Amino acid sequence: MNIHFSIPRPEDIKELIHIENLGFTPEEAASEEAMIERIAIIPDSFIIARDEQSKVIGYVVGPVLNQRYITDDLFEKSVPNPSTGGFQSILSLVVHPDYRRKGIAAQLLGELERICVKSKREAITLTCLDYLVPFYEANGYQNEGESDSVHAGLVWFNLVKEIKSVN
Numbered sequence: 386m387n388i389h390f391s392i393p394r395p396e397d398i399k400e401l402i403h404i405e406n407l408g409f410t411p412e413e414a415a416s417e418e419a420m421i422e423r424i425a426i427i428p429d430s431f432i433i434a435r436d437e438q439s440k441v442i443g444y445v446v447g448p449v450l451n452q453r454y455i456t457d458d459l460f461e462k463s464v465p466n467p468s469t470g471g472f473q474s475i476l477s478l479v480v481h482p483d484y485r486r487k488g489i490a491a492q493l494l495g496e497l498e499r500i501c502v503k504s505k506r507e508a509i510t511l512t513c514l515d516y517l518v519p520f521y522e523a524n525g526y527q528n529e530g531e532s533d534s535v536h537a538g539l540v541w542f543n544l545v546k547e548i549k550s551v552n
Contacts, residue, residue: 386487387437390496392428393444395421400441401433408479412537415477419461423448423476426463430473432496434480434489443480445493447511449504450474454529454543455512457536473501473548475511494524501548508548512541521546 393401398421405414415423423431423446431446448459449466455474475497480489494509501509512532513521521544522528532541 386484388434388442388489388492389439390493391433391435393424393431393433395424397433397441398424401444404441404443404479404481405477407482408477410537413539415460419463422463427466429466430497430500432493432500434493436484441481442484443478443489443493445475445478445497447474447476449506450510453508453510453545454532455510455534457534460536469505471506473497473504473506473509475509478511490520491524498546498548506548509546511544512536513544514539515542518542518544 398417401420402417405420427446427448430449432444433441434443436442448463449471450459451471453472455476459474460476478490478493498509509526511521511526512534518528524546526544526546529543529545532543534541
């Protein structure tokens with residue numbers, strides 16, 4: 386499968402929300418308003434995977450933080466990313482169910498990491514549920530323990546991948 390990456394366009398919102406709702410419970414999923422805000426404010430850290438017909442098949446998104454771990458308020462409000470430095474967060478990494486188990490999520494993580502190297506980010510940080518920890522560890526992330534997050538009333542874990550700059 387030939388996949389290409391792009392930043393989101395406002396007209397992608399319906400596909401993005403559809404995929405978000407397929408990947409997360411209603412309590413976990415981002416609202417349409419939050420997604421529209423992310424498209425407008427942080428398109429530089431919002432990567433969409435598209436198939437050969439330019440159909441949205443997955444995406445990864447999150448703001449750049451000045452702290453190592455995600456806090457629950459980040460799911461509600463976005464602010465512009467600094468041009469360099471900071472910690473790249475991942476609020477959502479989702480692949481449409483029809484395209485799962487094809488390495489697309491790992492490719493999205495790789496594309497995000499390439500952007501982070503260019504922008505001299507310190508690390509990529511995320512929270513995930515226990516069943517996803519092995520996936521992220523297989524992609525080079527370190528489990529740094531249980532998160533303080535109470536998002537959706539679930540137990541989350543902090544995972545972090547240090548960014549190795551290219552000299």
